[in-house]
Amino acid sequence: MQKIRSIDLMMEKIHIKKMTVGVIGLGYVGLPLAMELVEAGYKVVGIDIDSQKINSLSEGKSHILDITDSQVNNAIQSEQFQVTSDFQVLGDLDAVSICVPTPLNKNQEPDISYLTYTAEKIERYLDNPLLIILESTTYPGSTREIFAERLNQAGKHMDEDYFLCFSPERVDPGNSKFQTKSIPKVIGGLTPASAQLAEKLYASVLDEVVVVSSLETAEMSKLLENTFRSINIAFVNEMALMCERMGLDIWETIDAAATKPFGFMPFYPGPGVGGHCIPLDPMYLHWKGKQSKFFNKFIETAQEINMNMPYRVVDKIQDALNIQGKSLNEAKVLLVGVAYKSDINDVRESPALDVYEILKERGTVISVLDPFVPSFKDRDDQVVPVIQSQSCAFEQYDCVVILTKHTKLDYNGLLESSKAIVDMQHVYKDIQANHIYRIGGGVLHEPTNLTLTT
Numbered sequence: 001m002q003k004i005r006s007i008d009l010m011m012e013k014i015h016i017k018k019m020t021v022g023v024i025g026l027g028y029v030g031l032p033l034a035m036e037l038v039e040a041g042y043k044v045v046g047i048d049i050d051s052q053k054i055n056s057l058s059e060g061k062s063h064i065l066d067i068t069d070s071q072v073n074n075a076i077q078s079e080q081f082q083v084t085s086d087f088q089v090l091g092d093l094d095a096v097s098i099c100v101p102t103p104l105n106k107n108q109e110p111d112i113s114y115l116t117y118t119a120e121k122i123e124r125y126l127d128n129p130l131l132i133i134l135e136s137t138t139y140p141g142s143t144r145e146i147f148a149e150r151l152n153q154a155g156k157h158m159d160e161d162y163f164l165c166f167s168p169e170r171v172d173p174g175n176s177k178f179q180t181k182s183i184p185k186v187i188g189g190l191t192p193a194s195a196q197l198a199e200k201l202y203a204s205v206l207d208e209v210v211v212v213s214s215l216e217t218a219e220m221s222k223l224l225e226n227t228f229r230s231i232n233i234a235f236v237n238e239m240a241l242m243c244e245r246m247g248l249d250i251w252e253t254i255d256a257a258a259t260k261p262f263g264f265m266p267f268y269p270g271p272g273v274g275g276h277c278i279p280l281d282p283m284y285l286h287w288k289g290k291q292s293k294f295f296n297k298f299i300e301t302a303q304e305i306n307m308n309m310p311y312r313v314v315d316k317i318q319d320a321l322n323i324q325g326k327s328l329n330e331a332k333v334l335l336v337g338v339a340y341k342s343d344i345n346d347v348r349e350s351p352a353l354d355v356y357e358i359l360k361e362r363g364t365v366i367s368v369l370d371p372f373v374p375s376f377k378d379r380d381d382q383v384v385p386v387i388q389s390q391s392c393a394f395e396q397y398d399c400v401v402i403l404t405k406h407t408k409l410d411y412n413g414l415l416e417s418s419k420a421i422v423d424m425q426h427v428y429k430d431i432q433a434n435h436i437y438r439i440g441g442g443v444l445h446e447p448t449n450l451t452l453t454t
Helices: 006-015 030-039 051-058 069-077 087-092 113-125 142-153 192-203 215-246 250-257 281-291 297-322 351-361 411-417
Strands: 020-024 043-047 081-084 095-098 130-134 162-166 185-189 209-212 332-336 365-369 375-377 383-385 399-402 421-423 436-438
Touching (some): 020 030, 030 043, 051 081, 095 113, 130 142, 192 209, 209 215, 281 297, 297 399, 332 351
Parallel strands (some): 332 365, 399 421
């Protein structure tokens, strides 16, 4: 009797929705993916080493804003979704998507410890044919090095014992228009069979799948996307400083350039870059390039500009205090918005954290307000409480600094009550008031009607 191939069995399981899919890492990437898999009819096992997260999900509570409690609770109650910290369940899975962190270490080099830990667990518990899809951002070649080489050395056979793909996550937390299901999914396989299998699985869940020729092409595509953004943000940050020196308004300049219907894409200045991708991905690419004796000057320059922006913010704060005859030392400063982008509770790599640390070193009395973030940890691993509100007594501070433009903030009250405002997000567009300080715009005079950006 002819032996049925592993891929044929796996294809059939996808066709009849009898495949059990694991998701390792239940954060901003993993949990939305798990919910989409459940919605598509698959049984899903979520795996995470954070016991607090597992307990919360088990009780039907979501820890991220893009997924509601009811979504999690319904998935748990239907028994289509279970969560655990026990990697032994890998032996019962047909497919697994890996969505673990890939941070940088203190030397700005890739920290792949979460990936190697996951690879060790997969090797240990791999009993049945398993489709492995890595989604965590990493450098070109790492999926092959960390997973394929390890499994091959352990005597596992590709296209029989395991299938391997890389499919970069493209999650944009807080984006209601583009979410996991609607964002095109790039897939690169170790072999054509691996790519074919992953394509069939994800095509049954997501709106669009784009298959590329290799693991490395898929890995590079993710780094290219976010390095492009990092470089352009750095460019416009530099232009903002130039416009400021020349007495021009960078914001008006960008709006004018953006009227061109082709060949221009607007980027905007700010306090720096944050999140799990843009501050990190270019350095993965830079590190890998150096291994091939290729030194990317664009990446180095962009990283330098973006990482120095928090210091520019502090310079603006000092300007605002100087007018009052005060210094940073012992001045009372309120930082508004600590999340790395609007209307989310994610503080990973937020430039606001760097602004906080710089001010703390200079003896400033700092308070933080953010309606989405209850607290965060500083560099000393101490918990810093946050005023989780839309408003507060703004008048008690010597300077209020808008670092993140949340929609749930009392900007009218802030404008009317504050002694000085450093507006890093262009909230007060067209407002002329001598207590507003902006990057790329300077101080505006002669108060006029209030116009807020939305």
